[in-house]
Amino acid sequence: xxxxxxxxxxSPAAGTAVKRRMSxxxxxxxxxxxxxxxxxxxxxxxxxxxxxxxxxxxxxxPLSDGLSQxxxxxxxxxxxxxxxxxxxxxxxxxxLYGARVSLEVGFFAGLISLFIGALLGIIxxxxxxxxxxVIMRLTxxxxxxxxxxxxxxxxxxxxxxxTNVFIAxxxxxxxxxxxxxxxxVLAVKELEYVQAAxxxxxxxxxxxxxxxxxxxxxxxxxxxxxxxxxxxxLEASLSFLGFGVQxxxxxxxxMIQEGMAYFQLAPWLxxxxxxxxxxxxxxxxxxxxxxxxxxxxKVGR
Amino acid sequence: MSDALLxxxxxxxxxxxxxxxxxxxVGHVKAVDDVSFTVQKGETLGIxxxxxxxxxxxxxxxxxxxxPTGGEVKFENTxxxxxxxxxxxxLRQKMQxxxxxxxxxxxxxxxxxxILERPMQIHGLYTPAxxxxxxxxxxxxxxxxxxxxxxxxNEFSGGQRQRIGIARALTLNPSLIVLDEPVSAxxxxxxxxxxxxxxxxxxxxxxxxxxxxxxxxxVRHISDRIAVMYLGQTMELAESLELFEAPLHPYTQALLxxxxxxxxxxxxxxxxxxxxxxxxxxxPAGCPFHTRCKDAKDICxxxxxxxxxxxxxxxxxxxxxx
Amino acid sequence: xxxxxxxxxxxALVVLFGISVITFIIAYAAPGDPARxxxxxxxxxxVVDAVRHNLGLDQxxxxxxxxxxxxxxxxxxxxxxxxxxxxxxxIGQRIGNTVQLALASWIVEVILGLPLxxxxxxxxxxxxxxxxxFLTLVGMSMPVFWFGMWLIQNVAYGLGILPLGGVGGISxxxxxxxxxxxxxxxxxxxxxxxxxxDVMSQDYIRTARANGVPAHRVVTRHALKNGLIPxxxxxxxxxxxxxxxxxxxxxxxxxxxxxxxxxxxxENLDFPVIMATVLIAAVFVVVMNFIVDIVYxxxxxxxxxx
Numbered sequence: 001x002x003x004x005x006x007x008x009x010x011s012p013a014a015g016t017a018v019k020r021r022m023s024x025x026x027x028x029x030x031x032x033x034x035x036x037x038x039x040x041x042x043x044x045x046x047x048x049x050x051x052x053x054x055x056x057x058x059x060x061x062p063l064s065d066g067l068s069q070x071x072x073x074x075x076x077x078x079x080x081x082x083x084x085x086x087x088x089x090x091x092x093x094x095x096l097y098g099a100r101v102s103l104e105v106g107f108f109a110g111l112i113s114l115f116i117g118a119l120l121g122i123i124x125x126x127x128x129x130x131x132x133x134v135i136m137r138l139t140x141x142x143x144x145x146x147x148x149x150x151x152x153x154x155x156x157x158x159x160x161x162x163t164n165v166f167i168a169x170x171x172x173x174x175x176x177x178x179x180x181x182x183x184x185v186l187a188v189k190e191l192e193y194v195q196a197a198x199x200x201x202x203x204x205x206x207x208x209x210x211x212x213x214x215x216x217x218x219x220x221x222x223x224x225x226x227x228x229x230x231x232x233x234l235e236a237s238l239s240f241l242g243f244g245v246q247x248x249x250x251x252x253x254x255m256i257q258e259g260m261a262y263f264q265l266a267p268w269l270x271x272x273x274x275x276x277x278x279x280x281x282x283x284x285x286x287x288x289x290x291x292x293x294x295x296x297x298k299v300g301r
Numbered sequence: 302m303s304d305a306l307l308x309x310x311x312x313x314x315x316x317x318x319x320x321x322x323x324x325x326x327v328g329h330v331k332a333v334d335d336v337s338f339t340v341q342k343g344e345t346l347g348i349x350x351x352x353x354x355x356x357x358x359x360x361x362x363x364x365x366x367x368x369p370t371g372g373e374v375k376f377e378n379t380x381x382x383x384x385x386x387x388x389x390x391x392l393r394q395k396m397q398x399x400x401x402x403x404x405x406x407x408x409x410x411x412x413x414x415x416i417l418e419r420p421m422q423i424h425g426l427y428t429p430a431x432x433x434x435x436x437x438x439x440x441x442x443x444x445x446x447x448x449x450x451x452x453x454x455n456e457f458s459g460g461q462r463q464r465i466g467i468a469r470a471l472t473l474n475p476s477l478i479v480l481d482e483p484v485s486a487x488x489x490x491x492x493x494x495x496x497x498x499x500x501x502x503x504x505x506x507x508x509x510x511x512x513x514x515x516x517x518x519x520v521r522h523i524s525d526r527i528a529v530m531y532l533g534q535t536m537e538l539a540e541s542l543e544l545f546e547a548p549l550h551p552y553t554q555a556l557l558x559x560x561x562x563x564x565x566x567x568x569x570x571x572x573x574x575x576x577x578x579x580x581x582x583x584x585p586a587g588c589p590f591h592t593r594c595k596d597a598k599d600i601c602x603x604x605x606x607x608x609x610x611x612x613x614x615x616x617x618x619x620x621x622x623x
Numbered sequence: 624x625x626x627x628x629x630x631x632x633x634x635a636l637v638v639l640f641g642i643s644v645i646t647f648i649i650a651y652a653a654p655g656d657p658a659r660x661x662x663x664x665x666x667x668x669x670v671v672d673a674v675r676h677n678l679g680l681d682q683x684x685x686x687x688x689x690x691x692x693x694x695x696x697x698x699x700x701x702x703x704x705x706x707x708x709x710x711x712x713x714i715g716q717r718i719g720n721t722v723q724l725a726l727a728s729w730i731v732e733v734i735l736g737l738p739l740x741x742x743x744x745x746x747x748x749x750x751x752x753x754x755x756x757f758l759t760l761v762g763m764s765m766p767v768f769w770f771g772m773w774l775i776q777n778v779a780y781g782l783g784i785l786p787l788g789g790v791g792g793i794s795x796x797x798x799x800x801x802x803x804x805x806x807x808x809x810x811x812x813x814x815x816x817x818x819x820x821d822v823m824s825q826d827y828i829r830t831a832r833a834n835g836v837p838a839h840r841v842v843t844r845h846a847l848k849n850g851l852i853p854x855x856x857x858x859x860x861x862x863x864x865x866x867x868x869x870x871x872x873x874x875x876x877x878x879x880x881x882x883x884x885x886x887x888x889x890e891n892l893d894f895p896v897i898m899a900t901v902l903i904a905a906v907f908v909v910v911m912n913f914i915v916d917i918v919y920x921x922x923x924x925x926x927x928x929x
Contacts, residue, residue: 137634141641144912146867146904149885153897156889157649192406196469198366200420201393210419214410233766237871240768241886256769263776270776274769281764289760320626 033290040283048099055093060248062088073266083268085258087248094250095272101239101251102280105166106232110224112170117177118220122208124178125185135178142175148237155243165244169231180223184216218295222288229284236277252277305375306477306509307340307363312372314355314362318582330582332358334533335372337608340477345503345510347520347541349556350530351578356513357401359530360479363511364396365389376477394424397470401482403462407454413440413465414450420472435472442505443468444498460491464498471506480512484519496523518560521545526614529553532581532589535608539615549617551594588620596621628917635913642905643695646898647688678702695902701895705888710899714881720790721880724803724873725865727796731804732811733858739808740815740854745842747820755812762809771802771875788877799876803869807861815854822850852922856915863911867904 028035047054057063066088068074076083082091124135154168188194189212197207238244239253247254252273259269313336315329332355340346350356362369365381374381376396384392400406407416417436421427427435437447443464454462463483470478480499484492500523502508514520520527521541528538529552537550548554555572575593579585585592591601600620608618658675659666675681679690694701700710739755746752779785779798786795822828823846831841868882877883881900888896 137637137641140634140638140909140912141645144638144642144905144908145645146864146870146885146901146908148870149868149882149889149901149904152870152886153889153901154649156892192400192402193408195361195366196398196400196406196466197408197419199364199393199398200423200469200473201390202419202423203390206423211408215408229764233764236766237768240766241870241874242890253766256766256772260772263772264780267776270769270772274766274773277766277769278761278764281766282761285760285764 031290031294033286034294035290037283037286037288037290040279041287044099044103044280044283047096048103051093051096051100055090055096057090057093059089059093059097059250063090064088066090073262073269075266076268082272083266085255085269086262086266089248091255091268091272094255095252095276098250098252098255098273098276099280101162101245101249102232102235102277105162105169105235106228106284109166109169109173109231109235110228112167113173113177113227114220114224115174116171117174118181120174121178121181122185122212125182126189126204126208126212132182136182139175139178142172145172147172148234151234152238152241152243155238160238160243160246162245162249165235165238166231169234173227173231177220177223177227180219181216184219185212188212188215222292222296225284225288225291229281229288232277232284233281304342305339306342306377307511308373308375309339309363310337310373310375312336312359312362312374313370314358314367315370328582331355331533331584332581333362333369334584336530336533336535337372338528338535338538340509340511341525342476343503343507343509344525345512345523347524347527348511348513348530349517349520349527350515352515353578353581354530355533355581356515356530357481360398360481360511360513364393364398364479366398391424394420394473395475396477396479397473397475398479398481399463399466399470399483402486403459403466404454404486406466407462409454411453412450413452413454413457416454416465417450417469417472420469424473426473436468439468439471440465442471442502444494458491459487460495463487463491463495467495467498467502471502474506475508477509477511480510482513482515485515492519499523517545517556529556532579532584534589535616535618536590537615537617537619539612539617543612543615549611549615549622550590550619551596551621552590555595588618627920631913631916635909638909639906642909643692643902644688646901646905647691648684678704691898700899703888703893703896705891705893705896710895713884713896714899714903717879717881717884720878721868721873721882722866724796724799724869724878724880725862727800728803728807728869728872729858729862729865731800732807732861735804736808736811737815737854740812741819741842741847743812743816744819744823744846744850745838747816747823752816759809759812762806763813765806765809767802767806768871768875770806771799771872774798774802775876788875790879795876795878799872799878802875803865803872807865811854811857811861814857815850818853819846819850822846825849852919856919859911859915860908863907864904867907868900 022030063084066074066080066084073086073088074080074084076091080090080092082095085091085094120135120139124132151168151172154172155164158164158168194207194211197211202210235244235251236253236256239251240257242254242257244253245251247258255273256270256277259266259273263270312333313331314333315331317326318328318330319325320327334355336359338346348356348359358367361367363374363381365374365384369382372382376392379392381389381392407413411419414433414436417439418432421432421435426432433450436450440447440449445461445464445468449457449461449465454465457465463486467483483499484495487495496519499510503510510523512520512524517527524541526539527541527544529536529544529550531552537544537548537553539549544553545557548557551572555574558570558572572595575595579589579592585602587603588594588597588601588606591597594601598620604620606618606620606623608616609623610616611622658671658678658680662670662674672681679687682690691701698711700714702708703710703713706713739759743752743755746755775787775798779787785798789795823841828841828845831845832838836844868880868885870882870886872878873880873883874886881903885897885900887893888900
């Protein structure tokens with residue numbers, strides 16, 4: 001698997017030399033952000049997948065010895081590694097399960113945005129004319145909205161739940177994606193190999209799938225990586241405001257919200273989910289940045 | 302004249318110039334303006350003109366890669382301009398194009414084999430094994446090693462890429478190939494190799510060429526006949542030899558005089574073109590060339606010369622010959 | 624040029640119209656019944672119906688929309704069900720606070736982001752740039768509300784020098800402005816840096832350097848002028864976005880601004896207020912976008928031709 005990952009796709013810039021396969025260590029020295037970011041993301045994905053195995057306790061059920069005799073949450077100790085919360089639940093288990101929600105929302109919202117954005121961006125860029133104008137106006141509208149506020153309102157109207165959160169984020173997050181893809185399609189469309197495919201008798205959709213899409217995929221992957229990071233932050237914000245994942249189901253955002261009032265008393269309630277959130281987002285941002293350096297060499301040179 | 306493969310009559314391509322709030326059309330760039338000619342089966346018709354004269358647009362309008370504004374293109378006995386998109390796609394097998402820029406005309410994401418098999422896939426021709434065999438033989442025919450099929454475009458030089466572009470044009474067994482400045486982007490040393498290859502292929506597959514170039518010397522020995530274009534219109538059309546020996550149009554004469562002559566003893570008067578190429582958005586009235594013509598008369602400024610055959614097979618649009 | 628401005632203006636109007644329609648649809652597609660919310664769960668159905676009629680909620684949606692737009696054009700933003708006050712008044716009470724916070728955090732963002740961006744470009748691909756890049760990456764990844772809480776805990780509470788939240792004077796502005804300013808600065812620094820790096824790799828800059836113009840003069844005389852155009856645009860769009868209200872920061876700091884109002888209204892399903900806050904935020908953005916477009920086309924006339 002490693003070799004497949006490390007074999008770079010061919011640069012779209014014509015005339016550049018083929019990138020050679022390089023050893024892992026050389027690659028890691030040259031693009032440390034790809035490796036570090038990728039590692040963080042990989043770990044978080046594994047945590048999310050194996051949360052039921054890794055977690056020692058039920059994240060939603062208060063434990064019989066989860067509170068001190070005074071009824072206060074327990075600080076981190078050898079039994080409850082990250083302490084317990086005000087309900088007497090194991091914070092470590094809750095943080096692990098929180099990774100599930102975060103990645104699920106980040107990923108699915110990203111996919112929805114990608115799907116809508118790619119469809120509209122391709123149609124807009126490839127066919128042009130009045131279709132392009134309508135779609136671009138629509139994009140302007142969506143981009144003019146206060147994003148967070150609007151997603152909060154949408155979730156409030158639809159009833160808060162994990163599914164509704166990623167639908168709301170996805171449905172309003174496509175605009176930037178559509179713009180990026182449209183720009184790429186516009187650039188690729190005029191290239192002679194697309195004209196060549198037309199002269200060979202290929203149909204519009206055949207050309208879009210075979211000639212245009214493979215050449216716009218790099219910026220899309222980069223943007224998608226960064227967007228997943230932003231979606232994770234957004235989900236946490238929504239849950240923090242009370243419009244995301246509903247208690248007792250754990251999400252890093254609602255854990256921070258619940259712990260807010262106990263910051264002085266039980267700082268681990270804030271630090272544990274907060275640091276997980278921060279590290280995950282850093283992971284995606286690093287990976288996205290690194291991928292851009294690696295795959296899109298014209299930026300920043 | 303019964304075996305005309307391609308008949309172009311009064312072909313026009315205007316690009317609208319839009320202005321104002323409502324993007325109303327306020328004028329047109331007449332990239333191709335009323336061009337007519339025929340191409341005989343098996344011949345090579347060279348099209349020559351300065352850059353921006355509309356020759357590439359014309360090539361693409363003939364194939365309907367750009368929708369022409371008016372006029373008619375007849376290929377064999379089919380009127381291309383009236384054809385539905387679906388039947389046009391089928392007919393594209395018979396007419397192919399080779400592009401100017403060998404770096405942009407091959408999709409960098411695909412192996413050469415995929416690029417060459419794709420046309421056959423699109424039209425559902427041959428079995429996969431036959432396709433691969435065909436690709437190998439075409440590569441060989443075009444002077445490349447069959448192992449090239451396993452490589453990506455950026456592993457090849459410009460000349461090699463152009464050979465691949467030519468091989469792609471041949472995959473569907475076309476009868477007509479539009480060569481859109483196929484050697485302009487190549488080194489001079491490579492140019493002649495490609496031209497030789499094109500000549501070989503023409504003979505082997507009885508191909509008909511429409512060879513577009515901006516340089517008369519390039520088309521000189523490959524073309525049977527040559528048409529000279531200026532600002533979207535044809536100025537002169539004649540047999541290759543006759544055009545070089547006895548050019549009629551002052552524009553053709555000027556172009557010819559600019560070709561360097563290898564023999565230092567031959568003294569020749571150079572006709573310098575005055576001024577710049579006028580904007581095709583606002584072409585001069587009358588004869589489009591009158592602003593730069595050394596023989597311009599008053600009538601040239603007001604009346605457009607008619608396209609007529611002044612000698613057998615020799616057409617010209619110039620008031621000097623009316 | 625005039626026709627370009629007019630076209631952009633019509634475009635902006637179309638966008639505003641679309642925004643008002645979308646807000647309206649979402650607000651009214653809501654399952655909650657505002658009339659019921661006003662009178663309370665125990666009130667008899669006849670009272671609910673009467674209230675609904677009074678508010679015009681029993682009319683078809685298109686009619687309601689037309690009434691809404693008509694009132695909007697007269698400066699009437701509607702009436703808050705929850706607070707029993709005109710929406711315009713509610714927003715009027717808070718917009719001042721929001722604009723103050725917007726300006727303060729914007730100043731933090733620009734004062735830090737601009738020089739750090741230029742610095743990053745000058746030291747591009749050197750250690751200082753890598754460290755700075757990593758720091759801004761952390762800033763980009765930082766959950767605003769978490770950072771705000773951290774500041775409250777460690778600066779306001781821990782050091783005991785600044786108020787924990789609320790409004791009133793400059794001291795109340797400092798922490799929220801830092802919270803917002805620092806996270807936004809991270810994005811801004813990157814934008815400034817990459818646009819400066821772009822400009823500095825252009826041939827005319829290389830020529831200037833090759834001709835022996837000292838590095839700092841190259842930057843101040845040549846690169847800044849062109850490199851900063853995107854930076855100015857971005858900063859303009861940012862202030863517009865900030866003026867629309869910042870939900871998270873205002874909520875964490877219990878700062879009585881439009882963002883907090885919006886959040887509370889959503890909790891109370893107070894639709895006239897939600898619609899007004901969303902609309903105002905969008906208007907800020909659209910108007911600023913329009914201004915930026917025009918300024919851009921004045922700087923670079925090619926844009927109006929495309």
